[in-house]
Amino acid sequence: MYKLDENKIEIKDLDLFYGENQALKKVDMLIKKNKVTALIGPSGCGKSTFLRTLNRMNDLIENVKIEGKIEVDGEDIYQTEDVIDLRTKVGMVFQKPNLFPMSIYDNVAYGPRVHGIRDKKKLDKIVEESLKGAAIWDEVKDRLKSSALGLSGGQQQRICIARAIAMKPEVILMDEPTSALDPISTAKVENLIEDLKKDYTIVIVTHNMQQAARVSDETAFFLNGELIEYDDTNVMFNSPKDKRTQDYITGRFG
Ligand SMILES: Nc1ncnc2c1ncn2[C@@H]1O[C@H](COP(=O)(O)OP(=O)(O)OP(=O)(O)O)[C@@H](O)[C@H]1O
Numbered sequence: 001m002y003k004l005d006e007n008k009i010e011i012k013d014l015d016l017f018y019g020e021n022q023a024l025k026k027v028d029m030l031i032k033k034n035k036v037t038a039l040i041g042p043s044g045c046g047k048s049t050f051l052r053t054l055n056r057m058n059d060l061i062e063n064v065k066i067e068g069k070i071e072v073d074g075e076d077i078y079q080t081e082d083v084i085d086l087r088t089k090v091g092m093v094f095q096k097p098n099l100f101p102m103s104i105y106d107n108v109a110y111g112p113r114v115h116g117i118r119d120k121k122k123l124d125k126i127v128e129e130s131l132k133g134a135a136i137w138d139e140v141k142d143r144l145k146s147s148a149l150g151l152s153g154g155q156q157q158r159i160c161i162a163r164a165i166a167m168k169p170e171v172i173l174m175d176e177p178t179s180a181l182d183p184i185s186t187a188k189v190e191n192l193i194e195d196l197k198k199d200y201t202i203v204i205v206t207h208n209m210q211q212a213a214r215v216s217d218e219t220a221f222f223l224n225g226e227l228i229e230y231d232d233t234n235v236m237f238n239s240p241k242d243k244r245t246q247d248y249i250t251g252r253f254g
Pocket of ligand 1 (some may be wrong): 023
């Protein structure tokens with residue numbers, strides 16, 4: 001039977017200002033559940049700003065004004081008091097691995113411990129499942145008590161993904177997660193993203209057109225704070241409707 005895709009996040013008329021500077025202009029978008037959505041566009045077009053609106057990370061920046069509406073599972077995230085809960089549900093992985101100077105185990109167990117989980121057996125299980133989920137278990141299972149900072153950049157980034165998974169999120173936001181990685185580690189993270197969409201909704205900012213084409217189901221093209229075009233990734237890369245999208249993906253600007 002034909003099954004309609006379910007939307008996980010709905011963005012309506014979203015404007016964002018940094019002081020006087022408008023960084024997002026009337027963005028409307030529906031992000032599909034259990035899909036990978038790529039955000040592309042030239043530097044400074046608002047991709048990271050947009051990504052950060054989805055778990056209210058911009059709240060931490062001074063002088064930001066946000067108008068419009070964002071709903072996750074039908075709930076307006078700017079009306080909720082519980083931002084911690086929102087950030088548990090909508091986790092984030094940054095451009096550079098940002099592990100804490102502690103063991104691999106403690107990095108992954110950090111969030112669950114903050115949430116009050118103390119039972120060792122429970123923590124062991126969460127750590128193992130999260131590392132498996134991030135496709136790094138086999139590489140680190142014999143050195144869980146060693147410093148996470150002794151791992152390669154690519155391994156560290158997968159531990160960051162494990163740390164996000166350990167919080168049992170529903171959405172994972174990734175801001176250029178492979179830009180600091182070599183090609184082999186990049187391929188591992190890309191394969192992992194493909195696997196993760198079974199369980200999570202993923203939104204990824206990338207500068208790499210091939211990566212967007214490889215990993216995403218949907219692609220959104222931003223320019224000067226506007227969402228120019230948003231469609232199935234195959235359509236975006238093979239027959240974009242807007243000339244500006246075409247120019248960008250064929251490398252004519254940006
Ligand atoms: N914390 C901030 N304070 C003020 N202005 C900001 C801040 N962060 C971003 N901006 C501005 O908002 C606009 C969008 O920036 P943003 O970082 O979202 O773009 P981007 O598309 O992610 O760029 P890049 O690809 O270079 O990371 C830019 O003009 C930028 O200078």
